[in-house]
Amino acid sequence: MLLAGAACYATGCAVALGPGYTIVKQQITVQFVPVPQPIIRLEGVYQLKNTGNQPLTSLELRLPGRRRFHFSEPSAQWDTTSLTFATSPDSPRNVLLSFPQPWTVSSQHTLHLSVDYRRSAPDETSLSFTPDAFFLPAQGWSPELLPQRGILATGGVPPKSWNLVVRVPGDFLVHTSGQPNKQSAKNSRDAAERTIRIPQTSKDSYPFVIAGRYIAATLTAGQETVSLWTRSPQDRGALRQPSEALVRTIQAYDSTFGARPKDSHRLWIVECPDVAGCFTSATSNFSRLILKDTEKIYAEMASQDTAMVDLSGGAPEIAAAAPSLAASWLGYGQNPGFFEQTPPLSALPAFAAARGREAVEGPQVRAQIVRRLLRAIPANPQPRQAETDDVLRAKSLLFFYGLQDRFGQPAFGAALSHMLGARRGGGFDLDDLIAAFEQETHQDVAQFVRLWMKHAGVPKDFRARYESTAASALTFKETMP
Numbered sequence: 001m002l003l004a005g006a007a008c009y010a011t012g013c014a015v016a017l018g019p020g021y022t023i024v025k026q027q028i029t030v031q032f033v034p035v036p037q038p039i040i041r042l043e044g045v046y047q048l049k050n051t052g053n054q055p056l057t058s059l060e061l062r063l064p065g066r067r068r069f070h071f072s073e074p075s076a077q078w079d080t081t082s083l084t085f086a087t088s089p090d091s092p093r094n095v096l097l098s099f100p101q102p103w104t105v106s107s108q109h110t111l112h113l114s115v116d117y118r119r120s121a122p123d124e125t126s127l128s129f130t131p132d133a134f135f136l137p138a139q140g141w142s143p144e145l146l147p148q149r150g151i152l153a154t155g156g157v158p159p160k161s162w163n164l165v166v167r168v169p170g171d172f173l174v175h176t177s178g179q180p181n182k183q184s185a186k187n188s189r190d191a192a193e194r195t196i197r198i199p200q201t202s203k204d205s206y207p208f209v210i211a212g213r214y215i216a217a218t219l220t221a222g223q224e225t226v227s228l229w230t231r232s233p234q235d236r237g238a239l240r241q242p243s244e245a246l247v248r249t250i251q252a253y254d255s256t257f258g259a260r261p262k263d264s265h266r267l268w269i270v271e272c273p274d275v276a277g278c279f280t281s282a283t284s285n286f287s288r289l290i291l292k293d294t295e296k297i298y299a300e301m302a303s304q305d306t307a308m309v310d311l312s313g314g315a316p317e318i319a320a321a322a323p324s325l326a327a328s329w330l331g332y333g334q335n336p337g338f339f340e341q342t343p344p345l346s347a348l349p350a351f352a353a354a355r356g357r358e359a360v361e362g363p364q365v366r367a368q369i370v371r372r373l374l375r376a377i378p379a380n381p382q383p384r385q386a387e388t389d390d391v392l393r394a395k396s397l398l399f400f401y402g403l404q405d406r407f408g409q410p411a412f413g414a415a416l417s418h419m420l421g422a423r424r425g426g427g428f429d430l431d432d433l434i435a436a437f438e439q440e441t442h443q444d445v446a447q448f449v450r451l452w453m454k455h456a457g458v459p460k461d462f463r464a465r466y467e468s469t470a471a472s473a474l475t476f477k478e479t480m481p
Helices: 002-010 240-257 285-290 318-329 345-361 364-374 389-407 409-423 430-441 445-453 460-467 469-473
Strands: 021-033 039-050 056-062 075-078 081-083 085-087 094-103 108-118 133-136 161-169 173-176 182-186 193-201 209-212 215-221 224-230 266-271 299-303 306-309
Touching (some): 075 094, 081 094, 161 173, 161 209, 173 193, 224 240, 240 266, 240 345, 240 409, 285 364, 285 389, 345 364, 345 389, 364 389, 364 460, 389 409, 389 445, 409 430, 430 445
Parallel strands (some): 021 161, 224 266
Antiparallel strands (some): 039 108, 056 094, 075 081, 075 108, 085 094, 173 209, 182 193, 215 224, 299 306
């Protein structure tokens, strides 16, 4: 019902069929304040119109995750009235803003949201920054307005075009989503606060900001131009190999999941402002399944075209950036339910990350990861015993390797690309995956899914294929039926 309501909204239904609202205009301002203690000040202004069929009493939104971002208590104003944040009864991850008076149909109001991001403490793993550089990755740093709840409800969709405003010291380099349109400087050149207004559209996915006192250099890798932003002079030759590895990863995602929404052939490799608060995805449960036992993270994607890297030990291992890079191909910021997927679809970003590692390190990585996952799943499980979360995660990730083996890479890539393209903006679930694969293969894919996900363990023929003596040399091409 929710998806039907969103579809009706997108196609311009003349009569509202349920509760909802429209974001008429919005502007998000990011200001970096370096002294006395550096903070990142975020202010969002949203002009909202009730376009549903009934008055509304509250608005639900999702705040940035506190494990990823260290921020002060946010504030909200409804026109000129201050609002309080209450935990949503439907989801503890979300907050509820209740209005002082019902929001009547067709009326407009202005919502102001503000929050200050602060540096993380030494014992925290949240994102951090320094007095001369910061970044906000394309991963949930801005509060997200959510649709109304109810049958055929709508809301939360940004306008087709809106402005991201960035205010930084005048000597900062700035890289953001969107296309810079207008810049203005205040005061003298050497002490100016620089203001940049960057229009954003639906093609830009989730916004990001990277800025700081960097030294810029440029090199080429294949058809891509790579911009190197470092805190101090670096050996460009030493960074050529990781740059080319990043290009191979992106090309692998293009071929497996469909080409990037943005027609871009420029990449950025940017040195982390604060290494201790730069890499956070390595602690995720799925990432642990992909990484080698003692592997350290040296790189993480801040956006589709930008890798944040640790240069303290020399050239970074770009393959480690694959998990965060994968999210851009799978609809982050475009599919509302991206982070609420259930198994096995919750493992799709991890599978994409593993695909990126294979592109960088070679086809032997595939068999290595599969065998590592198989060790986490009992070979002779009890039929009626519930599988643990760790087992279910490993099994869900192996499910996509099973799909590849069963139907072949051409059909696998075409089905995923079709599903992601068709469901962009509306979310996707297991039924969408089955439908896409059945359309491409003309086979009973639902039966294959039941074999994997409705029975304990993994199919015996799959386990035997990878645990055999010859599996140490197995590549994906050799597993094709």
